[in-house]
Structures are given as C-alpha cells and as structure tokens.
Amino acid sequence: MEKTNIAIFVSGGGTNCENLIRYFSGHERICCALVVSNRADAFALTRAERLGVPSAVVTKKELQEPANVLPLLEEYGISFIVLAGFLPLIPDYLIEAFPRRIINLHPALLPRHGGKGMWGHHVHEAVKAAGDTETGMTVHYVTPVCDGGDIIAQFRVPLLPTDSVDDIAAKEHQLEMEHFPQVVEQLLNS
Numbered sequence: 006m007e008k009t010n011i012a013i014f015v016s017g018g019g020t021n022c023e024n025l026i027r028y029f030s031g032h033e034r035i036c037c038a039l040v041v042s043n044r045a046d047a048f049a050l051t052r053a054e055r056l057g058v059p060s061a062v063v064t065k066k067e068l069q070e071p072a073n074v075l076p077l078l079e080e081y082g083i084s085f086i087v088l089a090g091f092l093p094l095i096p097d098y099l100i101e102a103f104p105r106r107i108i109n110l111h112p113a114l115l116p117r118h119g120g121k122g123m124w125g126h127h128v129h130e131a132v133k134a135a136g137d138t139e140t141g142m143t144v145h146y147v148t149p150v151c152d153g154g155d156i157i158a159q160f161r162v163p164l165l166p167t168d169s170v171d172d173i174a175a176k177e178h179q180l181e182m183e184h185f186p187q188v189v190e191q192l193l194n195s
Contacts, residue, residue, distance in 0.1 A: 009193050010038035012083040014091035017125075019049020021089035021110060021181055026056045028186035035193055039081040043068060043093050065093045075102060087189055088147065092124055095147050107147040108192070110185055112177050114159055115143040119152030129174045132164070139163050140173055142180045144188045158188045 011029075015022045019040075026037045040053035040060040053060040059081065067073040075098075078086075088095070088109040095107060111119060111128075118131045132140045141161035146154035160180045164173060 008032075008034055008036045009084055010036050010082045011085045011087055011189070011193075012039040012041055012078060012081065013037060013049075013053075014041045014043075014086060014088045015047055015049035016043055016092040017047055017049065017090050019047065019052045019090070020178070021185055022049045023052040023056065024182055025087065025089065025186050025189065026053065026058055028190075030056070032190075035190060039078070039083060041077070043091070049090075068093055068099075069096055071098045071102075074099060085193060086147075089185075090125075094151060097149055100147060100149060105146055108157060108189070109145055109147050109152070109154070110181060111143045111145065111152055112140075112174075112181070113143065114139070114141045114161065115145060115152055115156060119143075121151050123152065126170065126174065129170045129177065132173055133168070133170050136166075137164060140177050142177055142184065144185065157192060158184070160184045 013022045013025055022040060029035045029037050037058055040058055041063055042050055043063060043065050045062045050060045061077055063074060086103055086107040113128045113132060118128050139161050141159055143159045144157045148154040162176045162180055
C-alpha cells in the first residue's frame with residue numbers, strides 16, 4: 006500500500022505540526038514527509054528536527070516562484086499539504102498544482118472572524134470583542150480567497166462571559182490538539 010506523503014506548512018511554534026507528526030508516526034498509509042516554514046526562526050523547525058522529519062525554509066518572497074517550491078515538494082513525493090499556522094497566502098500556482106489537496110486550520114468558526122489579518126490572537130480577540138458565546142476551529146480547503154474554501158469540519162466549544170482572550174485561545178487550541186489529526190486522517194482515507 007503506497008503512503009500519502011504530506012507536507013506541513015508552518016510559520017510559528019508548531020504545536021499542531023508536532024501533534025500531526027506524532028499522530029502519523031508509524032501510520033501505515035500517511036507520512037509527514039516534510040515541514041516547510043516561511044521563517045527560519047520558527048520553532049516548528051526545531052520540533053520537526055527533533056522528530057526526524059526533514060524541513061525547509063521557503064521565504065514569503067520565494068513562495069511566489071513555482072521553481073522554488075514545486076521541485077521541493079516533488080523531491081519528497083508530496084501529494085497533500087496541510088497548513089498549520091502558516092501565515093502567507095498560498096499562491097494560485099500551488100492551489101492549481103494541488104487542487105483540493107491543500108487544507109488549512111482556522112482558529113474560529115468560519116465564516117465568522119476569517120479573512121486577511123485574522124490569524125492567531127487576532128482571531129481570539131475578535132471573538133471576545135464580538136461577545137460570542139462559542140468559538141471553535143474550522144478545517145477548510147484552501148482557495149485563492151483567504152479563508153474562503155469549502156468547510157471540511159468544524160468543532161465548537163462554549164465560552165463564558167468571563168473568559169479572557171487567553172482562555173478563549175486555550176479552549177480553541179484544545180480542540181485543535183484533539184481533532185485536527187483525525188480530520189486529516191479521515192480526509193486522506195476517504
């Protein structure tokens with residue numbers, strides 16, 4: 006049985022990246038074959054190294070050139086891309102090369118609190134400012150429209166009026182740790 010090699014694209018600390026690598030370690034059908042970051046100082050690269058997964062740095066500018074990215078993905082036999090806290094917009098050429106094979110994790114219940122500038126703490130601050138009674142995570146396909154692709158899965162958690170922005174972030178992150186790897190697995194096994 007041939008394995009599906011996935012690349013995880015990251016920009017920061019990489020807790021979801023590590024969670025995915027650990028989840029698929031030894032999996033019979035799915036392999037985290039490469040971690041790609043737009044930032045050389047992303048701690049996710051250290052996590053990947055510690056777990057024995059090859060990594061590469063592709064700057065935001067380099068990402069715009071197919072010759073910088075497509076050969077790299079081909080070298081590792083990548084057939085699916087998972088964005089796990091990757092901040093740059095994915096260029097059209099990559100979406101065309103991997104149609105419905107690039108997914109993103111968004112830390113809110115899209116379509117609320119999505120779009121340009123809505124990432125990380127900015128999202129949780131918007132949830133708090135809106136007085137939302139719940140938050141959650143959304144896994145969606147990547148399209149040229151920021152946070153506009155079809156929704157694959159959503160998971161929700163209730164919020165209390167007394168929850169701080171950090172409380173909201175912690176509740177949402179727990180959903181990511183619990184559900185994101187299973188969503189990827191279900192998607193690749195379907």
